Amino acid sequence: MRATQLLAPTLRENPAEAEITSHQLLVRAGFIRKVAAGIYTYLPLAWQVIKKIIKIVREEMDRAGGQEILMPIIQPAEIWHESGRWEVYGPELFRLQDRHNRDFCLGPTHEEIITDLIRNEVNSYRQLPLCLYQIQNKYRDEKRPRFGLMRGREFIMKDLYSFDRDEAGLENSYQKMFQAYLRIFKRCGLQVFPVEAEAGAIGGKDTHEFMVLAETGEATIVFCSRQSCGYASNVEKAASPVQYSAQGRASYAGDSEELLPLKEVYTPNIRTVEEITAFLNVPAQRLIKSLLYETEKGIVAALIRGDRELNEVKLQKVLDVQRVELAGAETVERITKAGVGFTGPVNLEGVQLIADPEVMAVKNAVSGANKNDTHLVNVNAERDFKPGLIADLRLVKAGDPCPDCLFPLKEAKGIEVGQTFKLGEKYSRTLGANYLDENGRQKPLVMGCYGIGITRTMAAVVEQRHDENGIIWPVSIAPFHAVIIPVNQKDNRQVDIAESIYNLLQSTGIEVVLDDRPERAGVKFKDADLIGYPWRIVVGNKAVEKGKVELRNRATKEEGLFSPEEIVGALNLTPYT
RNA sequence: CGGGGCGUAGCUCAGUUUGGUAGAGCGCACGGUUCGGGACCGUGAGGUCGCACGUUCAAAUCGUGUCGCCCCGACCA
Structure with a gap:
């Protein structure tokens, strides 16, 4: 290629709208141009890179037994109603109508389409296992598209779906894909590491995210500082190793302190954890933070130690709800009869109490009194309040013990370039995708799904491989x-x-x-x-x-x-x- | 969706406070001098000042509305 004929419009200055390195460099070096928020044209250099990434992905998918297909971008609403996700997906689904006012959407993912295909075409265990994949544009009307290709509304994704007859088959397919993913990212010149994650809207049980370590990553991950342990997880998923035992407090911290009588103290306009620790001269670990959350099943009060952050994903999971939203000031006042900052678990009426195990362990704790300018001291769980549910609610952070081996965890930022899910029977049951086994018995297919963000991978490579002068492509995917x-x-x-x-x-x-x-x-x-x-x-x-x-x-x-x-x-x- | 900011030339930005002839640098075209890490001189093209309505003799500038874009938060494969 002659540079005089190549459309590679480089810029001397960083475009004003670009915040992170990969976005700046891809625009400056003439790879991409924006068409609308989160929607880009890939110029020749970018397309060259994308084609190479796709080639690698294709080779590894084929090697792992995948067969390539191509499904439509436009999908009819009916199957989305059938799976229940027309409602669940919410405003993120790009919806449109044809001239007859029939509802359609632009596919954000293709579980519905593929399951529909398979339920019609696959009937026998003899046809299993089956792995189908495609490399296709995806559409998600993100609340906030940002960071160039990192979070676009249109993006290219590889998605593979595995169909097996049972859990063992799924496990086998899953492992093959897991290995294929490691190979793909290595071939793209990326250092990734797989972490345990939450399934989110896709659903399913086991799931891993493939993370590219980068300062600009949107996800926070934690991993064990002991090399041989290998524990690594998305913070949202990361479990806290502290368990509540029936023996209660005595098992914690070797603390033999006596339980003191409950007492009100006057705390004028003292609301935040910092203010209270200073005012009463107690450590934050001794505080019980009470957070009111609104959910579709009503209001709950989540209790967490004063020095901890609450993990809303854990709360959502434990309550088995779709929506958890921190309650507004009006709601707090209605429930507690006091202003924000004075909420506490003692004599709190009309809400479900859910406590982190650490809260149960605090002796003679401090909490809000549900009364303005007042806190309670010497609050003790079981004696003064009894949560309906005790569950791990903590957001894990660096320094916390590893759930597997108790060594301290480290924290890092990562870009998620791929994710693998064991879907199990979730979609095959709701959409009736069954097969007949050797005994002529009908059984639901056991599914897995596996995604790789192709365009995001390109951005991640730039994020991980650049210097002050520009991009440093690996030979494997260089334009x-x-x-x-x-x-x-x-x-x-x-x-x-x-x-x-x-x-x-x-x-x-x-x-x-x-x-x-x-x-x-x-x-x-x-x-x-x-x-x-x-x-x-x-x-x-x-x-x-x-x-x-x-x-x-x-x-x-x-x-x-x-x-x-x-x-x-x-x-x-x-x-x- | 809440909070904040910005829309003026292809790009980066002045000009808006205090209404009166549309600006700079880079890029682009042409001519010349240069030629190993974003050269220099000269000439030139290029803008319905996001859009609409209003106020005014007069609006990039003031008002109302609207659209778009960016950031923070919430959310998310």
Whole structure:
């Protein structure tokens, strides 16, 4: 490809709207342009990268036994009603109507379509196991699209669905996919690590997210500091190892303190945990934070130790509700008869009490009194209040003990590039996708689903592989392997040598750009670094006189002089470096 | 959906407070000088100032509405 013919509009300055590195660089280096919020055109360089990522994904899916299909973007509302997700998915579903006012949606995912296909076409255990996948545009009307390709409203995704006859089959399919995922991301030059996660709207039991560690990641993950343990989890999922025992407080902290009588104290306008710890001179661990949440099943009071944060996902799961929303000031006042900041579990009427096990362990705790400017001291669980439910509600954080081995956990930010789910029978039951076993008995198919965000993966690679000058593509997915830069476009000797190297490399199958633009060398160097070609070949005067050209590695910055004939041999096209 | 901010040339931004002829740098076109890390000189093209309505002799500037975009939060494969 000649640079004069390549549409790669680079920018000198960062676009004002781009916040994170991958967004800035992909726009600046001429890979993408925005069409609307969260919707982008992929220019030639980006599409080149995307096609390569897709090729890798396709090879690994095929190797793992997948068969590629292509399902429609536009999906009729009926099957979404059937699965119940027309309502559940909410405003995130792009909905539209045809000329007859029939409802459709743009597919955010394809469980419904595939299950519909399979229930009609697969009837026998002899046809199992079956793995089908597609690489397709997906549509999600995100509340807040952001960070360029990270969270788009239109994006490219690979989704594979596995169908097995039983749990053992699913486990086998799941493991194959898990391994395939590790290979895919490695081949894309990414360092990922799989973490345990929550299933979210898709549903299912076991699920892993594949995380690319990056400062700009939207997900927080925790992992065990002990290498051999290997525990890693999304914080939302991460369990806290503290369990409540029937023996109660005595088992905690070796604390032999006596239970003291309950007492009211005057705490004028003292509302927050910080204010109370300062005012009463007690540590935050001794406080019981009482948070009122509104759910579709009513209002609950969630109790958590003063030094902890509540994990709303855990709360939602434990209550088995769709919606948990921190109650507003009016609701708090209606329920507690006091202002925000004075809520406490003692004599709190009309709500369900749910407590974290740690709360049960605090002796002589401090809590709100449900009375303005008043707190209670020497509050003790069981004696002064009795929660209807005790459940792990804590948001785990760095330093907390690992649930598997009790070593301290570490925390990191990650970009989720893939997720695998064991769906089980969730969709096959609701949509009636069954098969007949050897005994002629009808059974629901056992499903798994496995996604990879293709366009997000491209952004994640930029996020993980860049420097102050631009992107550093691995050879495996670089838009081109190399760029040839004649330093002076008006020097015929340089141009001739550059042209001959260009022809030579092309004839050996190396993907190369000849930067034949009438620009000064500096401009070409800047663009080469910005775009991130793995190799750069500079044809300059001094080099020409010695019959040698420069070969430079984008990632390592190593340089060497080679004769044109030596270049092909010197180019190291090891994919992932 | 709550809070905040911004819409002026392809890009980055001034100008809006105090209404009166549309600006700069970069990019682009042409000519010249340059030529190994985003050169310089000259000439030039390019804008319904997001859109609509209103106030006014006069609106980029004031008012109302509306659309779009960005950030924080909530939410999310």
